[in-house]
Amino acid sequence: MSVNERESVNVLQECIELQIKKGQDYQSDESSVLQAMHYRRGVDTIHDIMIGKMMRATSLLESGNAPNHESLEDTYKDLINYASFAVSYMRGTMDGQQENRDMFNRPCSPYNKPKITRSK
Numbered sequence: 001m002s003v004n005e006r007e008s009v010n011v012l013q014e015c016i017e018l019q020i021k022k023g024q025d026y027q028s029d030e031s032s033v034l035q036a037m038h039y040r041r042g043v044d045t046i047h048d049i050m051i052g053k054m055m056r057a058t059s060l061l062e063s064g065n066a067p068n069h070e071s072l073e074d075t076y077k078d079l080i081n082y083a084s085f086a087v088s089y090m091r092g093t094m095d096g097q098q099e100n101r102d103m104f105n106r107p108c109s110p111y112n113k114p115k116i117t118r119s120k
Helices: 009-026 043-063 072-091
Strands: none
Touching: 009 072, 043 072
């Protein structure tokens, strides 16, 4: 089976498309709100959102009921996207993120500059 035939790769592509569409809603040209502004405590806030998504998924799984609104699949796709936001924030590359702040959005001293790691 090739990589292109794996359903998980299809899911990642769907997550990319979802992230782009939601990004157009939340960070439109008409809005002054940048992506990093949604996460006041940086990665810690993103982590809290992910925990909330996991609690929602756990609740849905335990209830055995079909949700009235967002599906379990939607929740898992959101988790994938929030994980990518956390990595982006940790790398210091999220739109609106300030260079003089660490991954928790705390001010850094000139002697304690955040180390930005980027994968190749």
